[in-house]
Structures are given as C-alpha cells and as structure tokens.
Amino acid sequence: MSFKEKTLEDFFQLLLPEIDNQIKEEIERISENYxxxxxxxRYHMGWEExxxxxxxxxxxxxxxxxxxxxxSGEEWKCGLSAAAAVELVHNFSLIHDDIEDKSEYRRGxxxxxVKWGIPQAINAGDLMFSLAQNAIANDxxxxxxxKTIELLKLLQKTCIKLTQGQHLDLLFESEExxxxxxxxxxxxxxxxxxxxxxxEMGAIIAGANEEKRRHLKEFGFSLxxxxxVVDDILGVWGEEDVIGKSVDGDIAxxxxxxxxxxxxxxxxxxxxxxxxxxxxxNAINELRNQMEKIGAKKHTxxxxxxxxxxxxxxxxxxxxxxxxxxALLSLTNQLLxxxx
Amino acid sequence: MSFKEKTLEDFFQLLLPEIDNQIKEEIERISENYxxxxxxxRYHMGWEExxxxxxxxxxxxxxxxxxxxxxSGEEWKCGLSAAAAVELVHNFSLIHDDIEDKSEYRRGxxxxxVKWGIPQAINAGDLMFSLAQNAIANDxxxxxxxKTIELLKLLQKTCIKLTQGQHLDLLFESEExxxxxxxxxxxxxxxxxxxxxxxEMGAIIAGANEEKRRHLKEFGFSLxxxxxVVDDILGVWGEEDVIGKSVDGDIAxxxxxxxxxxxxxxxxxxxxxxxxxxxxxNAINELRNQMEKIGAKKHTxxxxxxxxxxxxxxxxxxxxxxxxxxALLSLTNQLLxxxx
Numbered sequence: 136m137s138f139k140e141k142t143l144e145d146f147f148q149l150l151l152p153e154i155d156n157q158i159k160e161e162i163e164r165i166s167e168n169y170x171x172x173x174x175x176x177r178y179h180m181g182w183e184e185x186x187x188x189x190x191x192x193x194x195x196x197x198x199x200x201x202x203x204x205x206x207s208g209e210e211w212k213c214g215l216s217a218a219a220a221v222e223l224v225h226n227f228s229l230i231h232d233d234i235e236d237k238s239e240y241r242r243g244x245x246x247x248x249v250k251w252g253i254p255q256a257i258n259a260g261d262l263m264f265s266l267a268q269n270a271i272a273n274d275x276x277x278x279x280x281x282k283t284i285e286l287l288k289l290l291q292k293t294c295i296k297l298t299q300g301q302h303l304d305l306l307f308e309s310e311e312x313x314x315x316x317x318x319x320x321x322x323x324x325x326x327x328x329x330x331x332x333x334x335e336m337g338a339i340i341a342g343a344n345e346e347k348r349r350h351l352k353e354f355g356f357s358l359x360x361x362x363x364v365v366d367d368i369l370g371v372w373g374e375e376d377v378i379g380k381s382v383d384g385d386i387a388x389x390x391x392x393x394x395x396x397x398x399x400x401x402x403x404x405x406x407x408x409x410x411x412x413x414x415x416x417n418a419i420n421e422l423r424n425q426m427e428k429i430g431a432k433k434h435t436x437x438x439x440x441x442x443x444x445x446x447x448x449x450x451x452x453x454x455x456x457x458x459x460x461x462a463l464l465s466l467t468n469q470l471l472x473x474x475x
Numbered sequence: 476m477s478f479k480e481k482t483l484e485d486f487f488q489l490l491l492p493e494i495d496n497q498i499k500e501e502i503e504r505i506s507e508n509y510x511x512x513x514x515x516x517r518y519h520m521g522w523e524e525x526x527x528x529x530x531x532x533x534x535x536x537x538x539x540x541x542x543x544x545x546x547s548g549e550e551w552k553c554g555l556s557a558a559a560a561v562e563l564v565h566n567f568s569l570i571h572d573d574i575e576d577k578s579e580y581r582r583g584x585x586x587x588x589v590k591w592g593i594p595q596a597i598n599a600g601d602l603m604f605s606l607a608q609n610a611i612a613n614d615x616x617x618x619x620x621x622k623t624i625e626l627l628k629l630l631q632k633t634c635i636k637l638t639q640g641q642h643l644d645l646l647f648e649s650e651e652x653x654x655x656x657x658x659x660x661x662x663x664x665x666x667x668x669x670x671x672x673x674x675e676m677g678a679i680i681a682g683a684n685e686e687k688r689r690h691l692k693e694f695g696f697s698l699x700x701x702x703x704v705v706d707d708i709l710g711v712w713g714e715e716d717v718i719g720k721s722v723d724g725d726i727a728x729x730x731x732x733x734x735x736x737x738x739x740x741x742x743x744x745x746x747x748x749x750x751x752x753x754x755x756x757n758a759i760n761e762l763r764n765q766m767e768k769i770g771a772k773k774h775t776x777x778x779x780x781x782x783x784x785x786x787x788x789x790x791x792x793x794x795x796x797x798x799x800x801x802a803l804l805s806l807t808n809q810l811l812x813x814x815x
Contacts, residue, residue, distance in 0.1 A: 164635065168660075172642045231601060235594035254575035254645050257597055261571060261604070262638035268608055269631035272624060280620035284612060287627060291609035295504065298602035302512045305594050320508075 141458055143465040146202060150211065154197045157219040161270045165262070175259045179230060179247055192242065195470065196221040196333040199358075202466065203337020203351050206459035214340045216274035217286055221333045223267035224290070228297055230260035235305060264294075278340065285339050293332040300324020307391055312406075318396050319360070327359030338453075350453035354446050354463075361442035361471050367392035368435050371423060386419045393438065398431040405429070443471050481798055483805040486542060490551065494537045497559040501610045505602070515599045519570060519587055532582065535810065536561040536673040539698075542806065543677020543691050546799035554680045556614035557626055561673045563607035564630070568637055570600035575645060618680065625679050633672040640664020647731055652746075658736050659700070667699030678793075690793035694786050694803075701782035701811050707732035708775050711763060726759045733778065738771040745769070783811050
C-alpha cells in the first residue's frame with residue numbers, strides 16, 4: 136500500500152479506529168468473570184456509551200508510533216500491539232495520577248477513584264499496566280523475538296523514568312522553590328519519556344538504523360518537552376491565545392510550572408506575592424503582569440520554540456519520504472500550534 | 476556443582492543471599508538522583524538499618540523458582556533475574572495492598588503509605604512493578620530470547636490474575652455472603668497464581684518438557700492454595716496450634732475466610748450471630764465453637780490437606796533427583812507444617 140499523497144487527516148481516518156480496536160482487544164483479555172473490572176477500564180477509555188462516552192483522548196502516542204513505523208518504511212500493522220501498549224501505559228499512569236492528584240474529573244467524566252473508590256482504582260491501574268506489557272509480549276504479528284525484547288526493554292526503561300518523574304512532581308508540591316532545571320528534569324520523565332519511547336519504538340519495529348532511531352527518539356522527546364512547556368504557557372496566558380481555556384488556572388492553584396518558576400527564580404517581588412496564602416483576583420492579575428514584565432512569558436516561549444525546532448529538525452533528519460515527513464510535521468504543528 | 480546430599484538448610488544458605496543481592500541490583504537501576512525513591516523501596520524490602528531492618532519476608536517465591544530450576548537440571552544462576560522479578564512483583568503487590576487495605580504495619584514496620592503518604596506509595600509500587608518486568612527483559616545471563624519472552628508472557632498473565640484476584644477480594648468486602656467457590660477463585664488469583672508462576676518459570680528456564688512444566692506449575696499452584704487455606708485455619712484456631720498467633724483475629728475483624736464462609740453457608744444460626752454489628756468476646760467464642768461443631772474446621776483442614784497432597788504428588792512427578800525432591804518436599808512441609 137502506498138502512502139504517497141496521503142495527508143495527516145487520511146492517516147487519522149485510517150489509524151485511529153485500528154488503534155482503538157487493538158486496545159479493545161487487549162482489554163478483552165480480562166476474563167468475562169470480571170465484568171466490573173473490565174467495565175472500569177472501558178469506562179476510563181471512554182467507551183461506555185451511557186457514561187458520557189466521548190471524548191477519549193487524542194491517542195497521540197500510538198499515532199506517533201505508527202507514523203514512525205510507516206515513515207521508517209515498514210507496514211503500520213507491525214506496530215499495532217506496541218501502539219496499544221504505549222496508550223495503555225499512558226492511561227494506566229492517568230488512572231494513578233488522578234488518585235495521587237485528587238483529580239475528580241478527567242475528560243468531563245468522574246475519575247475511577249471517585250466512582251469506585253481508591254482501592255479498586257489503584258488495582259484497575261495496575262491491571263492496565265499489566266495489559267500494556269502483555270500487549271507487546273503476546274504480540275502475534277510478525278516481529279522477531281529480538282525486536283520484541285528490545286521493545287519491552289525500552290518500555291520498562293520508560294516506565295522507570297515515568298515513575299521517577301511522577302515522584303519528583305509529587306515531591307515538588309511540598310517544596311517552596313524548585314529550579315527551572317529540576318522542573319525540566321521532572322517533565323522529561325513525566326511527559327517526554329513516553330513520547331520519546333513511542334517514536335523510538337517505531338524505529339525499532341521498522342528495523343531503522345542507529346542514526347534514524349536516534350533522530351526519531353529525539354523527535355519524540357523534544358515534541359514531548361515542547362508540548363508540556365506550551366501547556367505551561369497556556370496555563371497562565373491561555374485566555375489570550377485559546378478560546379475556552381480556563382482563566383487563571385495555574386496561578387490560582389499555585390502550580391509550579393515553567394513560567395512561574397522562572398519568574399520566582401528571577402524576582403524577589405514575585406516570591407513575596409506568591410507566598411500569600413490565598414491568591415485573590417487582584418493578586419493573580421498582579422502576578423501575571425509581573426511575570427510578563429520580567430520576561431517570563433518570552434523566556435518560556437523561547438524554550439518551547441527551541442524544543443519545537445529540535446523536534447522539526449529531527450523529523451527532517453529521520454524521515455526521507457516527503458509525504459510521511461509532511462504528515463509528521465503537520466502533527467507536530469497541530470500539537471504545538473498554540474504557540475509561535 | 477553437585478547438589479547431592481544438600482539439605483534445604485544448605486540451599487537457604489546458598490541461595491538467600493544471592494536472591495537479595497540480585498534484587499538489590501535491580502533496585503540500583505534507579506538513578507542516584509532519586510535517592511528518596513530508592514530509599515522507599517529499600518525500606519520496604521527491610522534493608523534500611525536504622526528503620527528496624529529485619530525481618531524481610533521469607534523469599535518463598537524466588538526460592539521455589541531457583542529450586543525448580545535446579546530440580547529440572549539447570550544451573551540456578553540462570554534463574555536469578557526471574558527470581559528477583561517474582562519477589563519484586565510480590566512486593567509491588569504488598570505495597571499497593573497495604574494502601575488498599577489501610578494496613579499500617581507490615582513486618583513490624585510502618586507501611587510506605589503511612590510514612591510517605593498514599594500518592595508517593597502508589598508511585599513507588601508502580602516503580603517496583605516496572606523493575607520486576609525490567610529484571611527479566613534486561614537479563615544478561617544466558618537465556619535465549621525465546622525463553623525470555625516465554626517468561627515475560629507468563630509474568631504478565633500472572634499479573635493479570637493477581638489484579639483480578641485483588642479486585643474480587645476488594646469486592647467481597649462489601650458483599651454479605653460469598654460462596655466457597657468464589658472464595659477459592661479469589662485466592663487462586665491473589666495467592667496461588669504467583670507461586671505457580673514461580674515454579675513454572677523454573678521449568679521454562681531449565682527447558683523442561685511440557686509434562687514436567689505442567690507438574691511444576693501444579694505444584695506451585697497447589698502449594699499456594701494450601702498455604703492460604705492453612706492461614707485461614709490459623710486465623711480462627713491459631714492459638715491452639717501455634718504459639719504467638721493473635722487470638723481472635725479473623726472472626727473479630729469479620730474476615731470472610733474459608734472456614735467462616737463454609738460455616739455461614741451451612742448454618743442459619745451462624746449467619747444470625749455473624750450479622751451482629753460488633754462481635755464481643757462472648758460472640759467470638761460462640762462463633763468459634765459453632766464453627767467447630769458444624770465441621771467448619773474439619774472441612775477446611777480437608778481442603779488444605781487435599782491441596783497439600785496434590786503439591787507433594789506434583790513434586791514427585793516433576794523432580795527425579797532424590798536430593799532435590801527432598802529439598803522441595805521439606806520446603807513444602809515447612810510452609811504447611813502448621814496443619815496436619
């Protein structure tokens with residue numbers, strides 16, 4: 136099958152249903168005798184019609200994986216189990232993060248721990264983690280054993296990074312000040328590691344050479360970093376850039392995101408304002424203005440731009456096929472379009 | 476190296492330090508930058524000297540795995556990573572179970588969630604789970620790729636069973652009556668699956684034929700079932716059999732263990748007594764007497780005996796070497812010695 140002339144939209148239409156079918160198949164491995172457990176996972180994935188089924192998340196990780204497979208010259212079907220695996224890992228971590236962060240809603244639906252209690256939700260997350268590993272170990276497609284082991288090694292290394300990143304994130308909550316470097320280190324584990332794993336898996340599955348594999352890995356990593364930093368910008372200045380984004384989000388919740396940390400690091404006045412127990416609307420506006428004045432927005436945008444540039448450069452280095460390169464560049468632009 | 480004439484005690488002395496060294500090595504994969512996270516896992520394993528280091532658990536699963544490897548004619552060193560993996564899975568599940576059951580102490584030490592809070596404890600459990608998988612996928616010993624994949628598949632299947640068993644256990648808490656069959660199904664996942672996985676892994680690593688593999692798997696499974704059922708008996712009649720066991724444990728806490736379920740299933744009087752909100756000492760004694768009278772103790776002992784017999788028979792069928800067979804029979808006896 137040729138992918139010449141295919142646009143990103145064509146790939147969405149082709150791949151998204153296949154990805155969901157594969158994830159459904161993995162979840163079907165749960166025995167029929169455990170109907171509630173199966174229901175919990177399906178509910179979390181957004182497939183239970185009577186429970187506000189959609190939206191279901193953007194499936195960015197499996198999409199990146201499959202596009203990396205195709206872009207490296209292999210059939211996308213060879214990557215389907217691994218694609219399901221990265222999405223399952225992502226969702227396992229969401230289930231546990233929601234408990235850890237006490238988040239009551241996700242994608243407009245009540246979170247698992249709110250509906251079924253913390254014990255059952257922890258356990259359902261553990262099961263989703265098992266199913267992720269299982270998807271790769273049990274893949275009956277066409278991968279050689281050596282590739283399967285390579286994929287599992289990478290997945291494990293990634294999950295270790297994920298939990299290390301989450302550990303830091305939780306730790307930082309109780310620390311008054313953390314440095315920008317500490318923060319970047321944290322998001323490299325919590326966000327970028329799994330995106331980097333997804334694109335690198337694409338290279339492994341396609342049997343790409345070391346150089347292409349390195350570029351694809353770098354692409355996923357930089358995209359992940361850029362994505363999180365853009366999110367941080369929107370968390371403070373969102374209403375100016377995107378319609379419908381919550382107004383004072385990160386400042387009001389005193390989240391230590393990149394622009395906020397940069398501002399705190401650069402200004403004692405900011406630190407003083409920040410230390411107030413409750414931030415009222417005046418304080419929030421004052422903080423936002425101060426942050427802009429001392430260049431926190433510009434500085435953060437510069438960092439986002441730098442990661443985004445590296446991501447684009449890596450695509451160009453990794454992918455030779457024009458049509459596939461365009462698709463990956465479009466996807467990257469779409470994900471990061473919220474910033475210049 | 477010959478194992479002729481070696482006793483179980485010799486194997487303990489040889490293997491226990493090697494098992495702990497291997498687990499320590501797996502935990503050392505956590506980067507030095509995450510010292511608190513590493514400390515949490517080492518603390519849970521009982522290796523932090525200033526925190527009441529011992530006791531550390533009996534390492535039954537890795538011991539069974541390595542003895543199964545030797546008994547199937549292979550070098551025990553080939554099984555070391557897998558041995559670490561099953562112990563890490565066991566301990567990951569303990570960390571999460573302690574949160575789910577609100578247990579404040581384990582092995583005389585405060586549990587992770589009590590010391591570091593639920594969010595960090597969930598995450599530390601997730602990391603331990605990742606390290607378990609990683610131990611096998613990254614094994615640099617001498618296993619062929621096909622065996623490594625076989626081991627990982629089995630580990631995943633087992634973890635799915637573990638979480639299914641735990642799901643039922645949590646579910647049963649809020650159900651007034653569950654049947655003996657439902658209970659046996661629950662412990663087959665929660666307890667027997669990982670023991671069965673351990674002995675079957677031994678067979679896989681040694682490249683044993685299908686028949687031996689089946690017998691070893693059956694041995695681990697039956698031992699696991701027997702072990703749990705014996706525990707249930709001790710939870711009600713412990714003081715008569717074992718010195719130092721808590722007096723009224725399971726009845727006072729209204730745990731739905733096997734003898735209690737059997738009694739409830741067989742007698743309406745029992746159900747009536749059981750439904751009292753708080754069980755005082757009189758009610759506990761009355762319940763225990765009633766249970767004995769209607770044959771709950773005898774019946775449960777019969778079930779334990781039947782599993783224990785199957786375990787012994789399976790050892791005899793799986794292991795031809797006399798000295799190894801004796802070691803495994805001794806270990807089984809030691810674990811189940813608390814019942815006739």
